[in-house]
Structure formats: structure tokens, C-alpha cells
Amino acid sequence: MKRPRIRGQTAILAAAGLVGAGLTVFVTGADAAATTYEAESAAITAGLIESNHAGFSGAGFVNTDNAIGSAVQWSPQAVAGDATLRFRFANGTTANRPMRITVNGTVVDGATPPSGNGTPVGVNGRLRVCGTKLCNQFGKQIQLRGMSTHGLQWYPQCVNAASLDALARDWRADHLRLSMYIQEGGYETDPRLFTDRMHSLIEQVSARGMYVIVDWHQLTPGDPHHNLARAKTFFAEIARRHGDKPNILYDVANEPNGTAWSRIKTYHEAIIPTIRAADPDSVILLGTHGWGSLGVSDGGSETDVINNPVNATNIMYTFHFYAGSHGAEYLNTLSRAADRIPVFVTEFGTQEASGDGPNNFTRTQRYLNLMASKKISWTNWNYSDDSRSGAVFTPGTCPGGPFAGTSRLKPAGVWIRDRIKNPADDFPAS
Secondary structure: OOOOEOOOOOEEEEOOOEEEEEEEEEEOOOHHHOEEEOHHHOEEEOEEEEOOOOOOOOOOEEEEOOOOOOEEEEOOOOOOOEEEEEEEEEOOOOOOOOOEEEEOOEEEEOOOOOOOOOOHHHHHOOOEEEOOEEEOOOOOEOOOEEEEOOOOOOOHHHOOHHHHHHHHHHOOOOEEEEEEEOOOOOHHHOHHHHHHHHHHHHHHHHOOOOEEEEEEEOOOOOOHHHHHHHHHHHHHHHHHHHOOOOOEEEEOOOOOOOOOHHHHHHHHHHHHHHHHOOOOOOOEEEOOHHHHOOOHHHOOOOHHHHOOOOOOOOEEEEEEEEOOOOOHHHHHHHHHHHOOOOEEEEEEEOOOOOOOOOOOHHHHHHHHHHHHHOOOOEEEEOOOOOOOOOOOEOOOOOOOOOOOOOOOEOHHHHHHHHHHHOOOOOOOOO
8 A cells, every 4th residue: 555644543454354464654665664563452343363374473363254344453653744554464265355444534445436536534634613614624614415324223234335335436425424322222222232333334434435423312311411321431432442533523412302401511511521532623513402403393492502502612513404394493593503603414304303204305405505505514314224205215225225326215315315416515625
């Protein structure tokens, strides 16, 4: 792999075979400056340390599973300028075991970027909040457009190599929101399983050069404090493992409801330090009252947040809408709020608030026009084959697809795919 620029600290060899000596970093191509990182000392996903074959250095080698998401990850000391990375690995079977290499969350070998301008992460790098807008590594305002999964406890089969390839290359999405429910058969039933599932999916989405929104999908009960201890455990691990990636955003409370903004604020001010301890730089998305409506659905308004903001930096407030149910009052709230505070629409649908019913494309387009004009990033619900009208694929599409093109899309899927692809992203670099 020839001379990638090392801006951060993470190199990943994903879905390989037997990883032997591991990673050697030659700073600016000078062999005298080489540093070797052994595989057995790396962070390992879906693999074992073994020594029953010859040819390894150090204490052994890593035998990864022949499965999507298996990976070996190193965090070498960051260096200025260019460096050459050399990996030693072997395929221990006669089966095809393809791999991808990523550096700082961006694929640098083994995958085709979705456009000639590179991947969204490759172009924009680590994001930050500037004023009321989301800005890229050049300090330029950008808008992200992407999709949300359905609950990872119900539809994990819809998030696989083929569907992620389609989302990145055919749909040209900028990000995927990984929706992990906490109750309703989700995280609380098996924290280890769902945390590991999130780790694997973060790596897979990152390998395709998209941004990842890690969605703590608390819904019932509506008070996020009910899950605060769980949230601290989960986000501490996610931030430690992935905080050095440039493409991670944390969505820390999906849809608080039946709870005053003042109490929700105290939850945010409790969870933010947990993330910042391991990840001081990534954008954190803060759920708002009234099911993420900036209070409208609970009888409040955006002034609740504006007059009592969370005391933190590099944060944005979330807004959700469903065009079949939410009319002018919601649209006007979003418009006013976006002029005063940083807002990210982390969930919306073209149908009713249930995620079902008839599509209202006319009203949704008004929202999209507003969000384009004010550089408000958005995420559509949802990238699955659920029977409801808001799921983009027809039932039975997952896991086999096809996911590219329109042959297996419902009307909402055809419509939103076109709005992600057109107009093409305009990410300014200067």
C-alpha cells in the first residue's frame, strides 16, 4: 500500500486471513524509521491469536473469521507527512477471503470510491460545528444526506456487504445511522451482543467512506435518565474503540418524550463527558423533547432549548418529522431553530408518524428545500424491508437484494434514493 497520508492514528486490516507480523510503518519511506506493530497486540474483532503455523513473528498470529466485520486494528503513533504501511498476511484456506484496508476510517485499498471526488469522509474529513452549521475539515459548511437502519434487533439482515455497497456507490449516501434500540428487544437484553454488533457495523460503514451516526435509540420510557447508566457503559466503549476515526457522530438520545427539556438537558450534560473522555473532537447529537421535535409535539417550542442550551461545544440538536403528520408548525419550527442553534434532522419520513400510511411527497419536498437552503443535514427512516410504507425495500428483499437500482424499492424508496443522488453532493474544499 503506497504512501497514504497519516492524519490520525488508526489502520485496519479487515476480513483478512492469517495476519502474521502485522503492520510496519515506514515514515516518509525511510526504512530506518520503520516501526512494527504485531497483530497479536492489535484490537481484534472476530478472530483468535494462534501459533500453530510457521512464518509469524512475535508471539503468534491472528486467525480472523471468514466473515464480514472481522478485523485487526492498530493505532500507531501519529506522524507528520506521508508514510508507507506494509501488512503481512496469508489466506489460510483455498476460499476467496477478500479484505479492505482503511486508514482513519477511509478505505485506501480494496474498494472503489462512490465518485471521482472520493468518498464523503475522504473529502470532508473530521466534521465540526461552526456557528449553527456542520462544517468539514476545511471549515466549509456542508449538508449530509443519508439513511437510517431500522432497529438492529429486528432487521440486521438488511445491513450487509451488498446493501452497504449499494448505499455508498449506487445511492451515493453520505452517512448511515445505525439504530440500536435500548428496550423493545434491543440493547438491554444482551449488551455484549449489541455492542459487538455496533462495533462490526461501524467498521463496515467506515470501510466504505461514509459517516456513521451511532444511534442510542431510546424511545419508551421517554425519560433518557432511565438508561443513563447503560448509555455511559455503551458510549464509553464506543468512544474508546472508534473515537480516533474521523467519521463518527454520536446520537445520544433518540426521541425523549413526556419529559421536560430541563431534565433532558441534565442527561446530555451527564453523557457528554463520558464520550469526551475518549473522543474530544467528534460531533455529538442531542435529542430534543417532544419525540425529537424541539418540543412541538409536547406543547413546547425551540425557545426551550434556545433559552436553556446545553453547556458543551461541538454539539447539535436533533429534529424529527414525518411529513404525513407534521405540517407548517413543524416546518416553521425547524426553520426558526436552524437560524439560532445547530440542528441535524436525524430522522424523517415521507409518511405518517407511525412510519406507515400514504406518502406526502409534496410536503416532504418543502422540508428538503428548506434543509438544502439552510445546510441542514438529514437522515431518512428507514433502510429495511419492513412492511410499512416508510421502509424503502419491498418485503423479502433482505438479505439477498438486489439493493442497487429501483427494482426492489417501494415508492418512498424510489423517491428518497433520487433525493440523495440528485443533486450530487457539493462539498467545498476551499
